[in-house]
Amino acid sequence: MHFELLQPLGWQPYFQQQLTLEEWERDRPARIVDYQRSVITVDTGEERIALPVSMSLPAMTVGDWVLLDADGRFLRCFTRSSLFARKAPGTAQRAQLVAANIDTVFIVCSLNQDYSLNRIERYLALAHEAGVEPVVVLSKADLCTDDVEARVAEVQALGAQLPVVAVNGLDASSVAALAPWCSAGRTVALMGSSGVGKSTLVNALVGAAVQRTAGIREDDDEGRHTTTSRSLHRIPGGGVLLDTPGMRELQLADCEQGVEDAFADIAALAQRCRFGDCSHRSEPGCAVLAAVEREEMDERRLANYHKLLREQAQNASSVAEKRAQARAQGKRNRYAMKIKNRRD
Numbered sequence: 654m655h656f657e658l659l660q661p662l663g664w665q666p667y668f669q670q671q672l673t674l675e676e677w678e679r680d681r682p683a684r685i686v687d688y689q690r691s692v693i694t695v696d697t698g699e700e701r702i703a704l705p706v707s708m709s710l711p712a713m714t715v716g717d718w719v720l721l722d723a724d725g726r727f728l729r730c731f732t733r734s735s736l737f738a739r740k741a742p743g744t745a746q747r748a749q750l751v752a753a754n755i756d757t758v759f760i761v762c763s764l765n766q767d768y769s770l771n772r773i774e775r776y777l778a779l780a781h782e783a784g785v786e787p788v789v790v791l792s793k794a795d796l797c798t799d800d801v802e803a804r805v806a807e808v809q810a811l812g813a814q815l816p817v818v819a820v821n822g823l824d825a826s827s828v829a830a831l832a833p834w835c836s837a838g839r840t841v842a843l844m845g846s847s848g849v850g851k852s853t854l855v856n857a858l859v860g861a862a863v864q865r866t867a868g869i870r871e872d873d874d875e876g877r878h879t880t881t882s883r884s885l886h887r888i889p890g891g892g893v894l895l896d897t898p899g900m901r902e903l904q905l906a907d908c909e910q911g912v913e914d915a916f917a918d919i920a921a922l923a924q925r926c927r928f929g930d931c932s933h934r935s936e937p938g939c940a941v942l943a944a945v946e947r948e949e950m951d952e953r954r955l956a957n958y959h960k961l962l963r964e965q966a967q968n969a970s971s972v973a974e975k976r977a978q979a980r981a982q983g984k985r986n987r988y989a990m991k992i993k994n995r996r997d
């Protein structure tokens with residue numbers, strides 16, 4: 654019964670399985686379509702409800718599924734199928750949740766000035782870390798002066814079964830090549846540098862639907878919050894597009910496992926290195942360096958792997974430093990308190 658209402662919001666069997674029959678009949682699942690400092694907007698498929706942010710709510714983000722009771726009160730958050738998060742600024746102890754329950758992320762890279770295999774590998778690591786299937790979208794194919802087919806093949810070589818699609822974002826029939834990932838019940842998102850054509854793709858994918866969502870919003874009592882319809886868009890083919898500034902600003906941080914997964918070929922070769930802790934830089938008996946020597950492994954790819962791991966280590970150590978600073982500050986505060994208490 655609610656199924657037809659929920660599926661256009663990205664509802665899947667994975668979430669359905671988290672409900673008892675009784676809950677399914679009595680309560681109402683809803684998806685977070687917008688998350689502001691003081692108010693969370695959820696969509697039940699029938700209406701949008703504003704939940705005030707409070708300390709009693711768990712950490713949640715756009716894309717999360719929540720269960721509400723019949724009166725629209727929050728009961729719980731569903732277990733996620735995927736999560737993009739990043740280190741929060743400041744003490745950096747808590748991760749900032751960026752987007753939840755995304756099935757596919759389009760890694761957008763333009764075929765003119767922005768094209769870079771290193772950058773694509775960086776985004777692949779982020780996608781792997783989040784547990785989201787990546788699809789590389791090479792935009793501005795119409796402006797590419799090189800052989801587009803050759804570029805596509807080069808990017809495809811970055812991962813086994815990595816889908817790579819070249820598009821002209823200004824041409825709807827070209828963008829239609831992304832339809833297989835945007836079918837009913839599926840949620841997609843976009844990542845990529847500024848100017849590569851993400852907004853153009855959003856318009857091509859949802860164009861008319863965005864207008865319609867805005868129209869519906871006029872009628873309900875939250876009508877003034879026009880930004881609400883900007884985070885989660887329905888795609889005419891049945892899918893959902895999640896587009897937030899947070900997704901657009903994602904950086905590589907704290908995703909060592911993501912880097913390892915994005916470079917699974919290096920991990921496989923490393924099994925045959927002489928030393929278990931081989932760093933694949935200069936060690937004798939290194940299977941990775943041997944593969945580079947035989948030209949079976951791209952030297953650029955190995956260098957980028959080292960670079961991403963190094964950045965990863967730096968991020969981790971700056972987090973550790975900040976934690977140590979916070980601890981030292983806490984100690985000083987407690988000491989000052991002690992002295993003060995003694996004086997009182």
Ligand SMILES: Nc1nc2c(ncn2[C@@H]2O[C@H](COP(=O)(O)OP(=O)(O)OP(=O)(O)O)[C@@H](O)[C@H]2O)c(=O)[nH]1
Nearest residue numbers: 792793794820821822823847848849850851852853
């Ligand atoms: N020729 C051509 N131009 C494109 C294509 N995609 C985008 N553009 C143009 O490239 C410029 C930047 O595109 P945007 O969609 O604004 O890029 P963006 O990634 O959203 O940029 P930010 O908003 O800075 O993140 C615009 O002038 C678009 O019209 C394409 O496939 N072909």
Ligand SMILES: [Zn+2]
Nearest residue numbers: 926931933939
């Ligand atoms: Zn090695």
